[in-house]
Amino acid sequence: MHGALFPRPRAVVAPGAVHVPAWLSEERQRELVEVCRDWARGPVPIRHTVLPSGGVMSVQTVCVGWHWQPYRYTRTAGDVNGARVAEFPDWLAELGRAAVAGAYGAPQESGAYDPASYAPDTALVNFYDGDARMGMHQDKDERSGAPVVSLSIGDRCVFRFGNTTDRGRPYTDVELSSGDLFVFGGPSRFAYHGVPKVYPGTADPATGMSGGRLNITLRETGLR
Numbered sequence: 001m002h003g004a005l006f007p008r009p010r011a012v013v014a015p016g017a018v019h020v021p022a023w024l025s026e027e028r029q030r031e032l033v034e035v036c037r038d039w040a041r042g043p044v045p046i047r048h049t050v051l052p053s054g055g056v057m058s059v060q061t062v063c064v065g066w067h068w069q070p071y072r073y074t075r076t077a078g079d080v081n082g083a084r085v086a087e088f089p090d091w092l093a094e095l096g097r098a099a100v101a102g103a104y105g106a107p108q109e110s111g112a113y114d115p116a117s118y119a120p121d122t123a124l125v126n127f128y129d130g131d132a133r134m135g136m137h138q139d140k141d142e143r144s145g146a147p148v149v150s151l152s153i154g155d156r157c158v159f160r161f162g163n164t165t166d167r168g169r170p171y172t173d174v175e176l177s178s179g180d181l182f183v184f185g186g187p188s189r190f191a192y193h194g195v196p197k198v199y200p201g202t203a204d205p206a207t208g209m210s211g212g213r214l215n216i217t218l219r220e221t222g223l224r
């Protein structure tokens, strides 16, 4: 049982991997849902990514700033409609810096990373219906070791945070709820991770989502 009376505490799941429950206000979540709806309409519509293996991801994805297709970033979506992806807005980079600061604290506290230097240039927006999953993988198409910021809205899920060696154990399962922030930096940046389960019907309609889960990740591509 959680909520205002029983806030879930901030948790350092591994060095550099920090979970901040209920970081986004309800209003901020509603705004993000609206802007994700816009991005999902175009210029590059949301779609199930097709993998080089021929597999089709159960998650639906739309990209901002740079288009991710396995396993590289481009400005245009050659695997969808060839259009150039939407511009990465300044306010989203600002939100990313606030997120890193919220998770890590000031640079003297975090020991290493200065939130002010965080300059994300791409966002991957993933939509999960009740059956969607994401298998264990590493994010290593970026040429930057800067942290990844993850924002969750809508249905609750199980997020599996693994190790940097392989897809198997040891891993830690964490429940992510609407409004939660997770930052993955330092030694956790290249850890395997996935989403083995979404709990359908657990979203608060106040976020503007009638169902499903939205995850927004902010990254630095290191490209130009």
Ligand code: MD3
Pocket: 124, 126, 134, 139, 148, 150, 182, 184, 188, 189, 190, 191, 192, 193, 194, 195, 215, 217
């Ligand atoms: C740990 N997304 O888009 S977010 C992805 O919920 C992705 O949609 C999941 O994995 C989702 O690549 C998980 C949490 C996450 C994102 C990126 C990471 C964890 C990460 C990068 C490095 C380490």
Ligand code: FE
Pocket: 137, 138, 139, 193
């Ligand atoms: Fe990932």
